[in-house]
Amino acid sequence: MSDAILRNWDKGNVARWGKEPLLIEHGLHENPLFTRQALAELIQRFPKEHYALVHTGNRGDAKRTWREGEVGDLNGQEVIEAIGAGRMWLNLRNVKTVDQRYGELLDAIFEEMARRVPRFDTFNRGMGILISSPNAQVYYHADLPGQSLWQISGRKRVYLYPAAEPYLPQAELEKIALFGVEVDMRYDPLYDRDALVFDLEPGQMLTWPLNAPHRVENYDVLNISVTTEHWTDEIRRSQMVTVANGILRQHFGIQPGGRSLHGPVFLAKAALQAGWRRSPWMKRERRKRRPIDFRLARGAPGTIIDIPAYVVR
Numbered sequence: 001m002s003d004a005i006l007r008n009w010d011k012g013n014v015a016r017w018g019k020e021p022l023l024i025e026h027g028l029h030e031n032p033l034f035t036r037q038a039l040a041e042l043i044q045r046f047p048k049e050h051y052a053l054v055h056t057g058n059r060g061d062a063k064r065t066w067r068e069g070e071v072g073d074l075n076g077q078e079v080i081e082a083i084g085a086g087r088m089w090l091n092l093r094n095v096k097t098v099d100q101r102y103g104e105l106l107d108a109i110f111e112e113m114a115r116r117v118p119r120f121d122t123f124n125r126g127m128g129i130l131i132s133s134p135n136a137q138v139y140y141h142a143d144l145p146g147q148s149l150w151q152i153s154g155r156k157r158v159y160l161y162p163a164a165e166p167y168l169p170q171a172e173l174e175k176i177a178l179f180g181v182e183v184d185m186r187y188d189p190l191y192d193r194d195a196l197v198f199d200l201e202p203g204q205m206l207t208w209p210l211n212a213p214h215r216v217e218n219y220d221v222l223n224i225s226v227t228t229e230h231w232t233d234e235i236r237r238s239q240m241v242t243v244a245n246g247i248l249r250q251h252f253g254i255q256p257g258g259r260s261l262h263g264p265v266f267l268a269k270a271a272l273q274a275g276w277r278r279s280p281w282m283k284r285e286r287r288k289r290r291p292i293d294f295r296l297a298r299g300a301p302g303t304i305i306d307i308p309a310y311v312v313r
Helices: 036-044 076-084 100-116 170-179 189-194 233-252 263-277 280-285
Strands: 022-026 051-056 066-070 088-092 123-132 137-141 146-153 156-160 196-200 204-207 214-218 223-231 292-296 304-310
Touching: 036 076, 036 088, 036 123, 051 137, 066 304, 076 088, 076 123, 076 292, 100 123, 100 223, 170 233, 196 204, 223 233, 233 263
Parallel strands: 066 292
Antiparallel strands: 022 204, 051 066, 051 088, 088 123, 123 223, 137 214, 146 204, 146 223, 156 196, 156 214, 292 304
């Protein structure tokens, strides 16, 4: 396939897909939708409620620093320059809802995946674009949907950890499902002994098993990456069990049992989580977005200005 998005496909990937990390070549970095000019234009019209501009701490800091801000009145090119001189990352979420061209590309990606991987039927697909500073980091966390990370420019190091105790305590996964808190997971540097480490270059995509914890460190260069996420029936069932187990643990003090995705126990848990989603508990417990409390400074790339905190609805 001359127009293939995934390049140099290995037929052995089919058996390993979703079961272990896979590093695969791709062609998104050649797509004109991801040039700096195209991204600058996208940033200028990106709704505030759909992006997160995050300022993080230095590597090695004992305490995690996470502040969210706004781009202010900077144009797209100035935003990219500010990120290139700072210690932050910009996540353009829900890109397909802002520009249909990215939605069409997202559909093409998953249509090709479905052709290559039998019975890979997905729904609720999503795409985000990450623009991050030299030496920026993404803290240790886990995601609920299936995930892939596509490198467009720059280089980053990705640490992947087993989706099992002690790296992924079930109680922590349940909190993510109930409260939407992905980056508050406990991280022990000793975990790195069992991490798989990948240096991601432009034209490479990394995908990993469901819920596998990971963290990311940029090399000393501006990074542009794409994230894609998806759900399958199996992932949906796993999420239902996670939510139900969290309800049992958090609200009833019951140590939840196994994680069967079929049978009468699964059906009972499916009913429990469905009832919770319709209850006032869900609205009370879902974590609201962090307040916006800084703005990018004009004329001083990489500098941020404190502003009165507010929350984007």
